[in-house]
Amino acid sequence: MGCCALEIEKSPTRFQKRAWLLAGLISNFGVLFYFKYFNFFVGSRNYFKAFAVEHPKVEWLTQVLEYGIPVGISFFTFQAVGYTLDIYSRTAKAEKSFLRFALFVSYFPQLVAGPIERFSNLHQQLFEKHKLLYENLSNGFRLILYGLFIKMVIADNLSPLVDPVFNNPLAYSQGDNILALLFFSVQIYADFHGYSMIAIGVALIMGIQLMDNFKTPYLATSIKEFWSRWHISLSTWFRDYLYVPLGGNKVRYYRWMMNILIIFLVSGIWHGANYTFIVWGALHGTVYLIEQMVVRGGFFKAKNHLLTVFGFLKTFFIINIAWLFFRSDTLAKAYLSLSKIFGAEPSSNIYYRIQHAERGKANIDVDAAFLHGNITPAVMTLNGVIFFVLGILILTEIWIQKSRFDAVTNKLKFGLRWSIYALLIYCVMALSGPDFYQFIYFQF
Amino acid sequence: MEMIKKIGIRIILLGVIVTLSNFIYKATTYKSDLLAEGNVLSKFENGIERADILYFAASPNASIHPDDTDQRTMAQMMDDFTPTKKIEAVDTGGIHAGVFKSLIEIIPENSPAKTVVVEMNYRSFGYSWIHSTLENAIQKQLIFYNNRPAIVNRFLQGLNYYETISDKDRDAIIQHHWKNDSLPFAEPRNNVTAWCAVEKWGDWTNPKRQLTDHYIKNFAFVLNDQNPRIKDFDEIVEICKEKKLELIFVILPENLQECEQLVDKDLVNLMKSNKDWLVNRYRAKGVDLVDCFDAVADSCFTERHFPSEHYNQVGRMIVAKAVANAINQ
Known part of the structure; x- marks a missing residue:
């Protein structure tokens, strides 16, 4: 190269x-x-x-x-x-x-x-020549601490709750399937954002400024905005090296629509060779286009809080449904999860047809349920720690908004700042997940 | 200079935060963590406070058959046989000398426990136990069994600071040993894999064939000082010498009758020669060794589908009496 x-x-x-x-x-x-x-x-x-x-x-x-x-x-x-x-x-x-x-x-x-x-x-x-600067050390370690917190405490505590549900959605109730999906949304964000924070922090200690990768993406009110806040280094890569060379928005309308779909489909395939990622990308692309049509059509021109809340809820819903495909091993399993979430009874006929079409792997648990009627109901077991640390995450995200943890803590007084560090250090040391799960994005 | 001063102050602050966190952790979630990940430690902590003798064991100590009228564990029986001394078990299923070693190492000097009795399970020297799928969980427990502050152990556990080998890799290691470790017999019994292929009891659908297979896989090996479990026991001997603890090893009974009936006399002889090697090795090191290897009859073994060291009340009593005799001498 x-x-x-x-x-x-x-x-x-x-x-x-x-x-x-x-x-x-x-x-x-x-x-x-x-x-x-x-x-x-x-x-x-x-x-x-x-x-x-x-x-x-x-x-x-x-x-x-x-x-x-x-x-x-x-x-x-x-x-x-x-x-x-x-x-x-x-x-x-x-x-x-x-x-x-x-x-x-x-x-x-x-x-x-x-x-x-x-x-x-x-x-x-x-x-270039680097000097060891206290500011870099301090900001770098802050980012590493926050990265460790969201990876080890949030993502690694959620993983053992999420994995069994996605492995066999049939064994869990509608509520557990919904909760597992919501938890996965948080898990993947915490896992990937956590890694990015640690990487940016480590580089910063050495005096290297890496680009930001996340800006509280779940607070986005549209898919377009979501992609300007989620995995920014990848979305801007696609923008600069694929979307613009394809003509960007300086082409005819239908060609532009095609460009958008290409970007999202390629983005899906980038994540892995699986139909689930393609559906994930296609879903994002389709909703993106619908949103843009609404904007171009001049609907909902006035900006008000109600529309903002609606935009947030709609975006969060779409993102979660897309994550369902992203997290499922196969489209057939995604079908089971979707059915359970929307309260429908999954059909074995449809499941096996999808599985056959995508040449998906057989699943012992699902087969046991469908073929032999052998299903052991399971329940997701929650504890107070999960809600405590999720509360900290949500409050921190709202507080940080589009800024970064090191920047917002820098503005605080010494005592308050160190109280926050103490809380995060305690959480990382005492409340982390019982196992360190490999970073999800390492597989990509 | 100013930067060093700033960093110094922050390192001290960090130390204070970690120390305070340790207190909070021990007062809050530590107990539940132990229950989930290191349940033997709470037994150990109780034992070192009030027992004269600690009995380190895996499941044989407390495997009680529902038909037993005597529901006491082996340690409770031993305790009853030694009225002047308090014996407490430090036990849980699946653990082995690697765990016992770490625990013995942290027996405090001021503990009343001055004698340790360590169960020596013949099966635990085989590679199917050494690389069993339980081993990752055991390695995870081991993080807690040392003198570091509890919160540091918890942090290291969260970072997976222990040896983890995937089930697939463990299986490959076991298969490698079964295939390549030579046995002192002519073909087709010169290694475990070949021996298991011998169709003494017909095909695999026959339960006897399955049980025979388990016996060969679990008991057919030649012990030498490179065996990881031997290294653990050697270390236990050294630790006890250093800490001036009296040490007793107990070789647990195996079902030799069933083994001979299902496999053959040669396997039983191989097991006995390995056992003799153990006896000679550790008696030469000055360890008091209680040999119960062939002391329990087939009828006392409660598990009928897999070779194990789970005994009914008669079997437990035989072992307990033998150990109590050694303690009382």
Whole structure:
């Protein structure tokens, strides 16, 4: 990739530049495709294994695939692709030193789950002289503390409640399914935002400013606003390197609609090779377009509190329904969860038809329920700690709004500030989840 | 200089916060955490305060058959046999010498407990126990069993500061040992995998075949000083010497009759030679060792579908008496 960028810069003709760009993109996306999407397009891994038995010459490939996906491959691939495109569009100069380029791609705090940094922002900072500043230390540690709090205390306490419900929605009541979905919304935010905070904090201690990735996204009043607050480094990447090159909004209406849908579908596929992610992206894209039609149509022009509250509730509802697809292993299971949430009786016929269509994996618990009528009802067990720490999170989010934890605490008096630290330290040390669950976004 | 001063003040503040947090934690959620993740510690804490002798055991101590008229645990029986000394059990299911070692290490000097009796379960030396699926949970418990402040242990637990191996990887390790660890017999009994393939009792649908398989997998191994469990027992010996604690090992009875009937005499002989190796090793180290290996008859074993060390009241009484004799001598 580094070589391609250098060749793009050196190439005298547009044709040669394009050829090198293509080579760079193919090499990057080729690796990504191989590790992440190969099975999806060939079929399931089991299907491929069966294929390998019949064709022993490709057995080595199945063995390589068995090692799984390199952690954070989508993140560092996109960072490297962004760099190449920057060189192609001459918004940045190619890095001649391989080691410096390697450091840019593999800068450890954000290597595995972002934020996906731009060359223009990170590269210069990495190689300028740094002084150990108290301000950086203090802000960095504040962010790490808040990141640990939301990851270890919020996300890791919610994970053992959410996982069993999504594993077998049939065993749980309508209320538990609803609660599990709401908890997952909080869990994924706390997990990913927590990682981002820790990454930004660690980099800040070293004097590097990484871009913000979240700005209280659940307070958004539209899907458009949600995407300006959620996983900002990815949404701006898609905006700059896909949406704008496709023509952005400077094209005909139908073409623009198509562009929007493409962005959201690609965003879904970026998360993983599964139909559930595609539906997740499509749902966001569709609602985004409907919202924009309403705006363009001039409905609801007047701004008032009632509309704001409605916008918030509507957005939160849509986001949650989309998370249901995101969290479910298969579309068939998503169907079960949806049915339970809306109080309908799931049909085994529909379940198996969806499962067959998506070549989804069989689920022992669901099969036991549908095929043998063997279902053991389960109940989600809640405790006071969950509500206590969720209360802290909600209050903090409302307090922070579009700012950042280090910035808002900086404005407080010493005593109050340290009281907040003490509370968070206590929560992290004494009330964290009983297990440290791997960061959800590491799989992407 | 100013920065160092600022940082110094904040480090002290942090220390104060952690100390205060520890007090609050111990007064609030510590007990429930122990109940959920380290239940043996509360028994240990009670034991070190009031017992003269601590009996470290897994499930055999308190596995009581519903038909038993005597519902006492082994430790309670031992306690009744030694009226001048108070014996308390530190026990829970599935634990082993690795856990006992950590607990013995934190027996305070001022504790009245000056003798420790440690159960030595033959099955726990086999790789199917060493890498059982319970092991991650046991490693998680172990974080609590040391002298660090309770809140630090809780924090480390939250960070998964313990060895975790996936079930898949554990299974691969076990399979590797079964396949590659040589047994002192001719083919097809030269390793566990090959031995299990011998169709003495027909196919897998036969319960006898299944039980035979369990016996071979759990009991067919050759003990040597590289076995992780041996290393744990060796460390227990050293810790007790250092802490001047009197140490008694108890080799628990195995169902040799059923083993011989289902598998063959060779497996029983292999088990006995391993047991003798244990006896010689630890007696040479000066440990008082109670050998109950073949002291209990088949009829006293309560579990009939899996080889275990769960006995009825007669079996428990035999072991308790043997241990009490050793204590009283």
